[in-house]
Structures are given as C-alpha cells and as structure tokens.
Amino acid sequence: xxxxxxxxxxxxxxxxxxxxxxxxxxxxxxxxxxxxxxxxxxxxxxxxxxxxxxxxxxxxxxxxxxxxxxxxxxxxxxxxxxxxxxxxxxxxxxxxxxxxxxxxxxxxxxxxxxxxxxxxxxxxxxxxxxxxxxxxxxx
Amino acid sequence: xxxxxxxxxxxxxxxxxxxxxxxxxxxxxxxxxxxxxxxxxxxxxxxxxxxxxxxxxxxxxxxxxxxxxxxxxxxxxxxxxxxxxxxxxxxxxxxxxxxxxxxxxxxxxxxxxxxxxxxxxxxxxxxxxxxxxxxxxxxxxxxxxxxxxxxxxxxxxxxxxxxxxxxxxxxxxxxxxxxxxxxxxxxxxxxxxxxxxxxxxxxxxxxxxxxxxxxxxxxxxxxxxxxxxxxxxxxxxxxxxxxxxxxxxxxxxxxxxxxxxxxxxxxxxxxxxxxxxxxxxxxxxxxxxxxxxxxxxxxxxxxxxxxxxxxxxxxxxxxxxxxxxxxxxxxxxxxxxxxxxxxxxxxxxxxxxxxxxxxxxxxxxxxxxxxxxxxxxxxxxxxxxxxxxxxxxxxxxxxxxxxxxxxxxxxxxxxxxxxxxxxxxxxxxxxxxxxxxxxxxxxxxxxxxxxxxxxxxxxxxxxxxxxxxxxxxxxxxxxxxxxxxxxxxxxxxxxxxxxxxxxxxxxxxxxxxxxxxxxxxxxxxxxxxxxxxxxxxxxxxxxxxxxxxxxxxxxxxxxxxxxxxxxxxxxxxxxxxxxxxxxxxxxxxxxxxxxxxxxxxxxxxxxxxxxxxxxxxxxxxxxxxxxxxxxxxxxxxxxxxxxxxxxxxxx
Numbered sequence: 001x002x003x004x005x006x007x008x009x010x011x012x013x014x015x016x017x018x019x020x021x022x023x024x025x026x027x028x029x030x031x032x033x034x035x036x037x038x039x040x041x042x043x044x045x046x047x048x049x050x051x052x053x054x055x056x057x058x059x060x061x062x063x064x065x066x067x068x069x070x071x072x073x074x075x076x077x078x079x080x081x082x083x084x085x086x087x088x089x090x091x092x093x094x095x096x097x098x099x100x101x102x103x104x105x106x107x108x109x110x111x112x113x114x115x116x117x118x119x120x121x122x123x124x125x126x127x128x129x130x131x132x133x134x135x136x137x138x139x
Numbered sequence: 140x141x142x143x144x145x146x147x148x149x150x151x152x153x154x155x156x157x158x159x160x161x162x163x164x165x166x167x168x169x170x171x172x173x174x175x176x177x178x179x180x181x182x183x184x185x186x187x188x189x190x191x192x193x194x195x196x197x198x199x200x201x202x203x204x205x206x207x208x209x210x211x212x213x214x215x216x217x218x219x220x221x222x223x224x225x226x227x228x229x230x231x232x233x234x235x236x237x238x239x240x241x242x243x244x245x246x247x248x249x250x251x252x253x254x255x256x257x258x259x260x261x262x263x264x265x266x267x268x269x270x271x272x273x274x275x276x277x278x279x280x281x282x283x284x285x286x287x288x289x290x291x292x293x294x295x296x297x298x299x300x301x302x303x304x305x306x307x308x309x310x311x312x313x314x315x316x317x318x319x320x321x322x323x324x325x326x327x328x329x330x331x332x333x334x335x336x337x338x339x340x341x342x343x344x345x346x347x348x349x350x351x352x353x354x355x356x357x358x359x360x361x362x363x364x365x366x367x368x369x370x371x372x373x374x375x376x377x378x379x380x381x382x383x384x385x386x387x388x389x390x391x392x393x394x395x396x397x398x399x400x401x402x403x404x405x406x407x408x409x410x411x412x413x414x415x416x417x418x419x420x421x422x423x424x425x426x427x428x429x430x431x432x433x434x435x436x437x438x439x440x441x442x443x444x445x446x447x448x449x450x451x452x453x454x455x456x457x458x459x460x461x462x463x464x465x466x467x468x469x470x471x472x473x474x475x476x477x478x479x480x481x482x483x484x485x486x487x488x489x490x491x492x493x494x495x496x497x498x499x500x501x502x503x504x505x506x507x508x509x510x511x512x513x514x515x516x517x518x519x520x521x522x523x524x525x526x527x528x529x530x531x532x533x534x535x536x537x538x539x540x541x542x543x544x545x546x547x548x549x550x551x552x553x554x555x556x557x558x559x560x561x562x563x564x565x566x567x568x569x570x571x572x573x574x575x576x577x578x579x580x581x582x583x584x585x586x587x588x589x590x591x592x593x594x595x596x597x598x599x600x601x602x603x604x605x606x607x608x609x610x611x612x613x614x615x616x617x618x619x620x621x622x623x624x625x626x627x628x629x630x631x632x633x634x635x636x637x638x639x640x641x642x643x644x645x646x647x648x649x650x651x652x653x654x655x656x657x658x659x660x661x662x663x664x665x666x667x668x669x670x671x672x673x674x675x676x677x678x679x680x681x682x683x684x685x686x687x688x689x690x691x692x693x694x695x696x697x698x699x700x701x702x703x704x705x706x707x708x709x710x711x712x713x714x715x716x717x718x719x720x721x722x723x724x725x726x727x728x729x730x731x732x733x734x735x736x737x738x739x740x741x742x743x744x745x746x747x748x749x750x751x752x753x754x755x756x757x758x759x760x761x762x763x764x765x766x767x768x769x770x771x772x773x774x775x776x777x778x779x780x781x782x783x784x785x786x787x788x789x790x
Contacts (some may be wrong), residue, residue, distance in 0.1 A: 030521050038375075040519050043368040045734050045744055050653070051149070083519025085504075090511050094504050096519070098497045098526045105489040115484060118403065118472035123546060124396035126626040 259327030294710030303361035317347030325412035367717030378423030476548035539591035625763025627768025637757030643751025
C-alpha cells in the first residue's frame with residue numbers, strides 16, 4: 001500500500017513537471033544563436049538573438065509544439081542551429097554511450113560486490129596518524 | 140638570441156641531464172647519480188624561474204621587440220595586468236605550466252624520502268618537464284624577437300583584465316601540474332610494486348584536487364562576473380576540460396582509501412591517476428590548439444602533433460607498465476559486505492568516472508561526427524544536463540550513504556537507525572518543495588540535499604557524544620584535528636552539497652526577463668522595482684563606456700544605484716564587452732545586463748539567480764575541507780598526548 005502511494009506520488013510529480021505549455025525558455029535552451037558566437041540562444045544577448053526570439057514567440061503564439069518549432073528553425077537555418085544533434089544515425093551514439101557505460105559499470109560492480117573474501121589491513125581514517133614507513137606493506 | 144631563451148635552453152639541458160642521471164642511477168643502483176639528478180632539478184627550476192622573471196620584466200618595461208609581449212600588452216595596460224598578461228597566450232601559459240612542474244619537483248625532492256619510489260617518480264616528472272621545455276625552446280618560444288621595436292603593443296583582451304582571470308590560470312595550472320606528480324607517483328608505485336605510493340601520494344592528490352577546485356571556481360566566477368551572459372558554466376569544451384581531471388581525481392581520492400584498507404584496487408587506482416593526467420594533457424591541448432571550437436580557446440596553433448604524441452605516449456607507457464606488473468596489480472577482493480563504506484565508494488567511483496567519460500565523449504564528439512559525416516556537430520548544454528543531472532542526484536544520495544555506512548560491514552538494524560532521520564528529512568523535503576510549487580527536478584534536488592546533509596549532521600552529533608566518552612576532557616578541536624582526514628572529507632562534502640543546491644537553484648528556479656525601461660518609469664521585477672534614472676557616457680584613452688544608472692528599490696527602500704554598461708575598447712580589434720551589475724542579497728543575486736541605451740530608454744536583461752552565492756560559498760568550503768585534511772602530522776602531534784594517555788587508561 002505504502003509502495004503504491006509512493007509510486008502514485010512519483011508519477012504525479014513527473015506528470016506535474018511535464019504538463020506545461022511550450023515556452024520561449026523551452027526552445028531557446030535547445031538552439032544556438034545564429035550570430036556565430038557558439039552560445040545557446042538563451043545565453044546570447046545580441047541583436048540576432050533578439051530577432052530569433054521574436055520569431056520563436058510568433059511560432060509559440062500560433063500554437064506550434066516544441067518539436068514543430070525546432071523542425072521549422074532547422075529547415076530555415078540548417079541543422080547547425082541545433083544545440084544538440086538529433087537522436088538518430090551516427091548521432092544516436094552520443095546518447096546511448098552513457099547508458100552503455102553505466103550498464104557496463106554496474107555489471108562490474110555486481111561482480112566485485114559478490115566476491116567477499118577480502119582482508120582488512122587498517123582504517124584509512126586512522127592511518128593518517130601513523131608513519132606509513134612503520135606499516136607492514138606488501139612488496 | 141634573447142637571454143630568457145638561453146635560460147630556458149639551460150633548463151632543457153639540465154632536465155635532460157637529470158633524466159639521464161635518474162635513469163642510470165636506478166639502472167646501475169648508483170646513489171651518486173641520483174644525487175646529481177637531484178641537483179640538476181634545482182638548476183632546471185632556478186633557470187626556468189629566471190626565464191619567467193625575465194618575461195615578466197619585459198612586460199613591465201614594454202619591451203615590444205618580444206613578439207609575445209607585443210601581442211598581449213600595450214603601454215596603457217595597468218601594471219598588475221602586465222604581470223598577468225604573462226599567461227594570456229599559449230607560450231606564456233606553457234611556461235607557467237613548466238615552472239609549476241619544476242616547483243613541484245623541487246618540493247617533492249625536499250619533502251619526500253629518498254628511495255627507489257622517489258627516484259622513479261622524479262624520473263617520470265623529469266620526462267614530463269622535458270616535453271614542455273622542448274616545446275618552449277622550439278615551436279612555443281615566448282622570447283621570439285620581432286626584429287624591430289613597435290611603438291605600442293596590441294593590448295590585452297579586456298575580458299582578461301579582471302582579478303578573476305588573474306587567479307584562474309595559476310590556480311588551475313597548479314592543479315594541472317600537480318596531476319603530473321600524482322601520475323608519476325602512481326606509475327612509480329606500480330613499477331616498483333610498492334604500495335607505499337598511496338600513502339605518499341595522498342597529500343599530493345589532495346593538494347592537486349584543492350587547486351583544481353580553485354581553478355574551476357575562479358573560471359566560473361569569471362564567466363559569471365565578466366562575460367556578461369548571466370551564467371557560470373556553459374559546458375564549453377575548455378570548461379569541460381578543467382572538470383574532467385577534477386572528476387577522476389575525486390574518484391581517486393576515495394579509491395586510494397580502499398587500497399589503504401584492503402590492498403585492492405591497484406589497477407583501478409593507476410588507471411584513475413592515468414586518466415587524470417591524460418585529461419590534463421587533453422585540456423591543455425584543447426585550449427591551445429583550437430581543434431574544437433570554443434569561446435575560450437587561444438585559436439589555431441601548431442601544437443597538434445606534439446600533444447597527440449604526448450597523449451599516445453602516456454597511454455602506451457601506462458599500458459606497458461600495467462602489462463609488465465600484472466602480477467602485482469592482480470585483482471583482489473575488497474568487500475566484506477554490500478552495506479559498507481567500501482561499497483558506497485565503488486558506486487561513487489562509478490558515477491564520477493561515468494560523468495567524466497560522458498563529458499569527455501560530448502567534448503570530442505564534434506570531431507567524431509566530422510570524421511564520419513563531414514559535419515562538425517555542436518554539443519550544447521541540453522545533452523550534458525540530460526545525462527549529468529541524474530548522475531548528480533545519485534551522487535548526492537551516495538554522499539549521504541557513504542557517511543551513514545561504516546567501514547567493513549553493518550547490520551540491518553544499525554543501518555535502519557542510521558538512515559531513519561535522513562529518510563525523514565528526504566520526505567520532509569519532498570512535501571515542502573511540492574507544497575511551495577517547485578518543479579520536479581528541484582523537488583528531487585532539495586530532498587536529496589536534505590537527505591545527505593542530515594547524514595552528515597547526525598554523524599557530527601554522534602561523533603561528539605562518542606568522543607566525549609572515549610577521550611574525556613580532550614577538547615573537540617583536538618579530536619577533530621586527530622581525525623583531520625575524515626573531517627576534512629566531511630567538510631568537503633558539505634561544500635559539494637552547497638555547490639549542488641546552488642547549481643540546482645540556478646537551473647530550476649532562475650527568473651529572467653528582457654525589459655525596456657523608460658526613463659523615470661518604475662518597472663517591477665520579482666520583489667524589486669527598477670527605475671532608469673539617467674544615461675552615463677564616458678570616453679577615456681582606453682575605452683568608451685555607455686552606462687545606465689538604474690535605481691534598485693525593494694519594499695519602498697532604495698537598495699542602491701546600479702550601473703550596467705557597454706564598454707568599447709580602443710586597442711586591438713576594438714572589442715565590445717558588457718559590464719554587468721550584480722546586486723547580492725545572500726544567497727541570491729539580482730543580475731543586470733545592459734543591451735542597448737538611449738536618452739529615453741534602456742534595454743536590459745534582468746535575472747534573479749536565487750542560489751548562486753551558495754556555489755561560491757560551497758567552493759570555499761570544499762577548499763577548506765581539503766586544506767584541513769592536509770594539515771601535516773608534525774603540526775598537531777603534540778596535541779594528542781592527552782588522547783594517548785586516555786586511550787591507554789581505557790585499554
């Protein structure tokens with residue numbers, strides 16, 4: 001019962017976070033300013049950025065979704081405007097890599113955690129109070 | 140040929156001699172050779188120092204015959220920035236790198252025992268110094284003569300004429316150069332099959348980590364105060380390259396403790412030391428080569444071949460040594476129970492290294508995409524935010540768990556006792572932040588923060604009670620000093636928690652708006668009222684400034700008059716920069732950027748950064764934790780006499 005309540009609360013939180021209309025902020029963090037500064041639109045304060053923001057605001061007013069706006073910007077300015085590559089083709093590797101990495105790491109940790117025949121030599125918090133030359137070390 | 144160059148050349152020859160002396164000293168077991176190698180290190184350090192002092196002198200005396208001085212200074216530049224112009228370009232920063240490595244080598248010679256481990260360590264440090272010196276005497280000569288004396292120099296980039304930029308490169312390079320010692324010690328430890336390296340190495344690891352932390356802090360503060368875009372971290376390749384070694388070194392700082400306690404993780408620790416140094420080389424290369432587009436890079440240069448060689452050489456040598464010493468570093472069990480501090484360290488290593496490799500992947504991915512598709516893709520903040528955010532949340536939870544879990548093992552009942560209060564704090568955080576209407580990510584951030592900080596506070600209270608029982612009348616300060624490594628670590632954790640919540644507040648609770656203020660017309664922004672009272676124009680030989688005087692009011696009280704400005708510099712390319720105005724009410728900042736101005740109106744970007752000052756505070760607490768853990772034993776040895784007596788009585 002408690003677990004169910006926690007799951008429901010968690011789902012509500014996620015739903016609450018996502019059920020919002022598209023805003024300028026949602027878009028301008030995902031596209032670059034076209035002035036050539038290399039910054040995301042949100043961080044650039046030049047005249048080109050202001051014009052681009054106006055353009056995006058018009059698209060938001062016309063009821064376009066985030067995906068539609070980004071697609072429209074891409075068709076106008078080219079894929080160079082994207083602050084992130086699409087999750088397809090070669091570029092998918094960018095996104096899958098961290099997942100592969102953490103999965104491989106978890107498997108290694110699982111193997112290490114299963115092996116429990118270790119020896120205890122000294123508390124690392126206490127070793128600082130000793131002269132390490134006095135410690136018996138393996139050579 | 141300039142005298143500064145001659146000194147650099149002597150340093151090169153001397154380091155070459157020192158390398159040979161250490162090599163043959165080790166090979167033929169001749170102490171006299173090692174002694175000569177040591178003397179040569181002093182000579183190399185002294186000559187590099189003289190060479191650096193000469194470069195500073197050339198800057199201060201406007202010697203524009205020297206190309207490097209002519210490119211990075213001019214007569215009107217204030218004297219303090221003539222000194223910091225030393226590291227404004229590629230050649231000077233490589234010289235700074237070199238002098239710091241030499242400084243570390245001298246410190247090592249003076250502080251550490253003279254044994255085989257030290258001989259190997261200094262041999263490797265010498266080889267690294269040789270690499271940088273060979274660049275300085277060939278393609279990166281800071282003393283190149285123009286052949287004529289220009290009437291003035293091109294001047295220093297105005298964005299670099301700030302105290303933050305005076306501090307950022309030296310602090311970061313102290314960290315970078317320190318990583319060379321850590322790597323050399325680790326490699327020497329494996330070469331000599333000697334576990335002592337982890338004990339000897341820990342102070343070098345912590346010292347290096349402190350400077351990397353400081354370097355990142357000053358860089359972020361510079362971006363925030365000076366660059367004028369209202370942020371402190373943009374996941375730019377150059378910024379990333381300073382974060383990478385910090386992440387792997389933080390992992391190493393924890394995993395060496397497992398080697399101390401269990402004699403395991405030998406392979407993993409050498410890999411972490413290698414990764415840290417390799418990331419440092421990569422970072423130095425990215426910043427100076429222009430190979431990856433960055434707002435911070437020095438531009439195109441001829442450094443690609445030598446740095447590529449160095450990256451592969453370090454990789455190949457490390458791999459060879461690991462293969463050679465495979466029996467010494469063979470796998471060993473390190474866990475008695477899954478519910479133990481060791482296990483939390485393993486997970487912390489997984490997160491830190493995954494974060495580092497992911498940031499590395501995002502940083503070099505433009506090169507990969509260009510190689511495969513011909514299109515150099517841009518990897519912006521959304522990628523990093525998407526991937527790093529869950530890892531950061533997990534790390535913060537772990538930060539709490541690693542305090543709650545003791546070494547070796549713990550019972551389920553004990554664990555329940557240790558986690559009861561932190562779990563309650565987590566739930567309280569959830570309820571509170573949902574009630575005040577925070578967005579989902581901020582809810583999780585606040586709850587994780589409260590969980591982790593509660594485990595720390597709870598541990599402090601329990602420790603105090605147990606110390607009173609164990610040590611009787613010995614003061615708490617003395618007890619904490621006795622366990623300075625543990626409490627240094629705890630303090631660093633508190634710093635990281637502050638940085639974490641500071642960053643989360645900036646990402647998830649920042650308010651911002653582009654506004655046009657009409658003269659004398661109040662405009663409300665959050666709890667503040669802004670009034671554009673007058674334009675301000677100033678023209679000096681150095682720059683032209685357009686500023687807006689803006690009154691900041693809150694609750695009917697005038698808090699101050701802001702003066703955000705646009706400055707157009709006259710030297711060089713006539714660069715235009717934004718002078719932002721920051722009004723601080725801890726922990727938040729009101730941040731004003733002037734975008735345009737006329738007699739009747741001012742166009743501004745107004746931001747409220749709710750928690751940014753927690754990041755700066757947290758960075759200092761992180762540093763303080765490191766410094767505390769570094770207090771040498773001989774400074775506090777006398778304090779423990781009482782403790783020893785009591786322990787003896789108890790036993």
